[in-house]
Amino acid sequence: IEPLLFGNFTGDLEGNYYPLLGMEEGVRQQLVDDHFLFVSGDRNLIAAGMERDWPEGRGIFHNKDKTFLVWVNEEDQTRIISMQKGGDVKAVFERLARAIKAVEESVKKESGKEFMCDEKYGYIHSCPTNLGTGMRASVHVDLPGWTKEGLDKLQARCEELALQPRGTRGESGGQTGITYDISNKHRL
Numbered sequence: 711i712e713p714l715l716f717g718n719f720t721g722d723l724e725g726n727y728y729p730l731l732g733m734e735e736g737v738r739q740q741l742v743d744d745h746f747l748f749v750s751g752d753r754n755l756i757a758a759g760m761e762r763d764w765p766e767g768r769g770i771f772h773n774k775d776k777t778f779l780v781w782v783n784e785e786d787q788t789r790i791i792s793m794q795k796g797g798d799v800k801a802v803f804e805r806l807a808r809a810i811k812a813v814e815e816s817v818k819k820e821s822g823k824e825f826m827c828d829e830k831y832g833y834i835h836s837c838p839t840n841l842g843t844g845m846r847a848s849v850h851v852d853l854p855g856w857t858k859e860g861l862d863k864l865q866a867r868c869e870e871l872a873l874q875p876r877g878t879r880g881e882s883g884g885q886t887g888i889t890y891d892i893s894n895k896h897r898l
Contacts, residue, residue, distance in 0.1 A: 712827060715727075715769045715813070715816045715817060715820055716780070718816060718818070718819075719773075719812055719816075721807065722773060722775070722777070722778065723743065723773055723778055723804065723805075724773060725771055725772050725773035725778065726771065726772070727769055727770070727771040727782075728741075728769055728772075729765075729768070729769040730765035730766075730768045730769050730770075731762075731765050731766050731767075732768075733765075733769075733770070736876055741770065742752050743845060743883050744776070744837055745850075746770065746772065746776055747770050747781075748770075748781055748784040748785075750764050750765070752785075755785060757792070757874075758836075758852075760785065760836065760893060766774060767782075767783050768782055768783040768784065769782045769783075770782065775794075777793060777794045777802075777805065778791070778792055778809050779791040779793075780804055780809075780813060785835075785836050785837055785839070786835050786836050786840070786844075787836075790806065790809050790810055790813055790866055791799070791806075791811055791882055792805040792806035793837065815818070832844075837853050839897065840897050841897070843897060844897055846893050846894060847893060847894055848876075848892060848893035848894075849891070849892055849893075850889055850890070850891055851889065851890060851892060852876055852888050852889050852890075853888055854888045855891050856890075857887075857888045864890070868877070868892065868895070871896055872894065872895045872896060873892055873893065874892070874893050874894070874895040875890050875891070875892055876890065876891040876892075876893070877890065877891065878891050
């Protein structure tokens with residue numbers, strides 16, 4: 711079904727779907743190293759039973775420039791991502807809005823169903839902290855001073871600002887070097 715969902719995207723959203731099952735190890739590792747692909751082994755997902763049948767039914771769609779990605783069946787059924795280097799937040803957000811609309815229209819065309827949305831709680835996700843829009847805006851930024859001070863001090867400062875520091879390998883993937891993923895603590 712993945713080719714049916716992603717096959718009609720055009721312009722800068724056009725790209726290819728890559729299923730995890732059968733993916734060449736070199737391709738998979740490069741996508742992980744470039745921070746484009748999720749990995750198995752997250753203890754929270756395992757405990758929740760969300761990694762059974764790994765890697766079947768999971769994959770990634772991305773456009774040519776890797777500025778628009780869709781993770782399929784990582785934690786949620788779909789995670790729609792728009793990103794790019796530099797500071798053009800408007801371009802990232804505009805692409806995200808178009809991408810969400812394109813994915814939703816594609817899902818509706820193929821299945822007749824829409825994204826699950828509760829009037830009170832917003833969009834339904836596997837992770838309760840993502841209720842609402844589930845939108846998380848983040849930046850990767852080098853913080854050599856905070857790295858020297860220690861992660862506990864960075865976490866305390868981020869808490870004061872309602873931010874969340876993560877490693878560049880995601881929630882459970884750990885931190886490497888001086889680069890951190892800083893995002894809103896509460897979903898919008």
